Amino acid sequence: MKKLNVGLIGAGFMAKAHAMAYATMPMFFWPAPAIPVRKVIADITEEGAKIAAERFGFEKYTSDWRKIIEDPEIDIVDIVTPNDTHAEIAIAAAKAGKHIFCEKPIARTSEEAKKMYEAVTNAGVKNMLAFNYRRTPAVALAKKFIEEGAIGKILNFRGTYLQDWSADPSSPLSWRFQKSIAGLGTLGDIGTHVIDIARYLVGEFDEVVSMMNTYITERPIQEGVVDKLGTVKLEGSVKKGPVDVDDEASFMIKFKNGAVGSIEATRNGWGRNNFLTFEIHGEKGSIFFNYERRDELQVYFADDPVDRRGFRTIYTGPAHPYGEALWPIPALGIGYGETKIIECHDFIKSIIEDVEASPNFEDGYRISLICDAVVKSAEEKRWVKVDFGK
Amino acid sequence: MKKLNVGLIGAGFMAKAHAMAYATMPMFFWPAPAIPVRKVIADITEEGAKIAAERFGFEKYTSDWRKIIEDPEIDIVDIVTPNDTHAEIAIAAAKAGKHIFCEKPIARTSEEAKKMYEAVTNAGVKNMLAFNYRRTPAVALAKKFIEEGAIGKILNFRGTYLQDWSADPSSPLSWRFQKSIAGLGTLGDIGTHVIDIARYLVGEFDEVVSMMNTYITERPIQEGVVDKLGTVKLEGSVKKGPVDVDDEASFMIKFKNGAVGSIEATRNGWGRNNFLTFEIHGEKGSIFFNYERRDELQVYFADDPVDRRGFRTIYTGPAHPYGEALWPIPALGIGYGETKIIECHDFIKSIIEDVEASPNFEDGYRISLICDAVVKSAEEKRWVKVDFGK
Amino acid sequence: MKKLNVGLIGAGFMAKAHAMAYATMPMFFWPAPAIPVRKVIADITEEGAKIAAERFGFEKYTSDWRKIIEDPEIDIVDIVTPNDTHAEIAIAAAKAGKHIFCEKPIARTSEEAKKMYEAVTNAGVKNMLAFNYRRTPAVALAKKFIEEGAIGKILNFRGTYLQDWSADPSSPLSWRFQKSIAGLGTLGDIGTHVIDIARYLVGEFDEVVSMMNTYITERPIQEGVVDKLGTVKLEGSVKKGPVDVDDEASFMIKFKNGAVGSIEATRNGWGRNNFLTFEIHGEKGSIFFNYERRDELQVYFADDPVDRRGFRTIYTGPAHPYGEALWPIPALGIGYGETKIIECHDFIKSIIEDVEASPNFEDGYRISLICDAVVKSAEEKRWVKVDFGK
């Protein structure tokens, strides 16, 4: 069985998720398209990298990510570092002919994204962005129903992504609140997941009108490099630094195919943890999904007999997308891990079968341009057409 | 105990709801502020009015609503006719010195609404609009929590009102789809309920940006005057007439107090029956309500201990607003009827205590102006400031 | 239109519910089978009765219920007094040839119940017990699906009725905790509702095995006759009296048709307000109902396509039982009132059409015998066959 050597750049929470996926993907998808080998991991310090290698099961480690790019053994470069490093690493990796798997959002800006897209296009390497939520089996099932025409022509999409891990002003100033590192705030971090799903299920964006807000304008500065996602409270006489990105972005959408929609993304939605939801109204039915109850897809078919019509709560399992590979009965349960395992499989499959991965850097670039339109709309208080170039 | 004589104009579904309220309000609220007497009911035909009187328990009937206005015995004129008649009846009733209870929306246009508002102001009569949903105990509880500061300063309001009774193109062309009678479509019929709740819970509107759509542009013409709310299908070779109002209105809001929000109202949301919901994020907590599960209010308090934080599902009962008057334990159950009974009580109380009712015609007029802004925004594709005049 | 004169005996919470039903039934069910006239109401004191008459809209009042029995004008005697008076009143009413509508449970003991059953049988009067929950439209829809064979042969029934209004030891010693008045505790008060539903949906009981518990063995004595259902706390140095009925009854069931089941009824289920639920597994599907969300019935059809199978949440409305009479679209909302209005309609219809009402005193007597078996099983710690006599 073919093997693909992976170099993982980054050693935080996302490294755990990706390492888990590489280690277990063939256990689920068997025969696997290829077996990923955890070859080398990079962290900022030699000591950190050494620990990461032991923890995440990599053969080698380095504190210099360029070593990975230069390593002829490496087939896949996987980027799980903060957003400010994506472009540099990805472009170098593309030039070195590596396939690239990159965490979302693609980069800080659409300019960076464009260069990354051009680099992978020129290099002819496979590339994928880790918008993992579209790979939740229930979301893939929604896609299937839509493609089968089960809910008819789509009229309306309403998406939300609500979190509260940083709703407390005493949660730390992680890099996610700093424009120089993150590029965007909530819009880039979680809003892009909903944009990805909207494009996946409905189609390309045409115009947007938006509001963006920053509710907590300064936060306590944390020591060290660990990104605790705000679950730590820093109280007392801590030093604070400015937040220069958005806490919340809300916008309405006109899709190119005539459908309309709205997206609300916030990190100040107390009580909502990972409340990624969408509701889609079609001419013949509706679909509702809430990631917090991710085993379930709710679907309404208007052509059911009138006294038997109601949203069906479908628990995904072997009868649904990816189901054969996962657990043998529904509701044994999909966790975050499973979404990454599926993602890993699909990317490796795209390499082996030499087909485009999805969503790829082009999708990431387009999402970046949509974000540009959202930001512009908020600043100029008007509808803005997304400029995808020619 | 004081009695107030009621003249009810209209004999459709809403007449049932109002008659039920008059008949039973003192059973619930005791001692009642006054006992409403079902004196006279008007319908279009003499025969219809006669049947309505027997069915709804009125002492007299008439096919000429002006008789009610002229009747010196009548204290309250209650208007449950289609929107095109509200202004004429209400203005006449005001001139005759009657207190006025009027179904929503106030009128077809803000011009009509303004005249109605001026008429009741000049006449000094009590006036109320039947935005009954704000009187759901759970909504009143939300109001109480907000006023107590339990969720802190409000940041964001997201309201929806989704229905599907007319999502089928073969459902009939009721008056609700005709601009000359209804004024507005979904926006006026159900969108105004959410606007009312948003004003009640958050505050006055400042600006809106909107999208409006008409998905089903013609519908089968139905015989007779009965408004079946589209639950009948008219199939085969029926004659069709044009729909000239909106099926769907979605808009974003900036409130005067700095909060933001969004509202989506549609009659094409398959599977959603009376899906009037709102979610409010405050600095210290969140509130969620769904009228389809109207006994419940979901509240999240950020200052709960970190391992015990979660949305509380509170079933309203004796410990909550209106609870003493209703049923002795929670979840015996609030239905549509109870919302109208409470409404009836509150209006009669306002008359007896000689205080302003709420929401009154001024509120209705303001909501009408907000609708004007929503329509204008959709037409001109831009943010529109609500013009409340000086 | 025919009229039926009602004499209502009792003036507490249930009097409100029944008076509401009489006042409004024809508004919903039109043309009504007959129009009930609120003729006379009885309470313990003259003063109480006078107030009740005004509040509940009765023409006359009395402090002597026998006056109602003797009144030749009265067609229907409606009994909403505590359980210890049911037998005496009902038997007298039967002898006087009145139709009888009686609150549940039928009586304190099966001996009383038997006499009541014999009395109405001998008198040939219509009789009904107010097990209103089976008249919730969603429960009636469950009945319809079962009769249509939609879920196949029934295998298993699991019912619960959980409340918490008396879970606090400081809630008062209402008559519901005194055997001499109530007969049974939780089993009689709410357990019988689930037994009624189980018999309605599944069939007759054969055997039971049970556990019964009294958790709070004494409670504060309350002043006055008002039954506050424990929502009041009596704290401090109040005098206490003994509780001599059950707080909780749990039992397993073998039905005569081979199905099995279980019922759990408690008043110590903190957080459950009126949690009357059932889940039924059949050979071809399942049904779930929770009265706290009474507009909804959840149904699963095993013959749906495998990738589209899931519990459907059906909101009852015009397409379902009683729906034409109630509200024009689903989820406008069924409250406690609507269940009583339907009940009132069905009883009056049985009188007019001269057919047996259901559930009638025979059903009540049988339920009483089932309760006997439950009690005996708990005492003797063994399976007990229900003795329905020959």
Place this chain on the structure above:
Amino acid sequence: MKKLNVGLIGAGFMAKAHAMAYATMPMFFWPAPAIPVRKVIADITEEGAKIAAERFGFEKYTSDWRKIIEDPEIDIVDIVTPNDTHAEIAIAAAKAGKHIFCEKPIARTSEEAKKMYEAVTNAGVKNMLAFNYRRTPAVALAKKFIEEGAIGKILNFRGTYLQDWSADPSSPLSWRFQKSIAGLGTLGDIGTHVIDIARYLVGEFDEVVSMMNTYITERPIQEGVVDKLGTVKLEGSVKKGPVDVDDEASFMIKFKNGAVGSIEATRNGWGRNNFLTFEIHGEKGSIFFNYERRDELQVYFADDPVDRRGFRTIYTGPAHPYGEALWPIPALGIGYGETKIIECHDFIKSIIEDVEASPNFEDGYRISLICDAVVKSAEEKRWVKVDFGK
């Protein structure tokens, strides 16, 4: 960092779950108590074992499980074979001084279980049974709340485990339907999970009374050894074999500490996939859990202010048991995998720290004795005291 060599016996669905846990446990729990090494895997055939080794990442493979027992390198023997082999393998492994991790139920009979328990006791090896559901973070949180006294003394426990993967008569006769292999049917397969949770949260069993049913008495014989858990339909003229175990077991419980309870386990609950639920009523509050929504624990605290009381839906995360090790924010999502990863960690920790694992073979033996009582009660139709010996 210390390493422990694992020999895994069995290569089906459970092998996947266990292999995943060994591969990823240190990624989550870091520093790990020890690093498990996937040393050798056994399957029935050499070819099967070879594939399993590649798929699940084991260094070696064998078709003779005794080779693993004899291998001096092996520290942990992990048994994921059908029930009929547990005793023989476990006893041999104990004699060889291996620590033993065994899938549930412990064995086919309490006699086998007793021998296993004695074997590990005599050998002094660590032993654990894979009742993984008690390790769901939300279940562990329930345990914490109970231990803190947050819901007071426990009165009542109601557990269910409802599945439907074999509700269709055309699903195959897997070994789980054959007494000679499985020992018990639903009771052993899933009922024991609820018994484990009941013992964990409430306490030891004293008496039970039960009903057991086999609804589908013969099933199509499947070719091959793969256990498809009934998700395949075998239709047409297939040969059938008899089912000689229970499809459903329902029983009531008296716990030694005075609490009562009930458990219903079925594989004929259409629409329920992995519906492992419990509701616990205490003197001061209640807890509800449903594994199908396993990120959530619902808790009600009776001492909340009366107008703010309601079940809290707590999403488990970093603030809750195991939370630091898992994902950084709640609702990223716990799947089946996470429960096994936690289980793996806890067993390895018990080895390293030289403390008893829980639940261990003694627990398994006791659960087996409880099952004996349940079976006996169903056969003899009476309450049966669990005989735990001296």
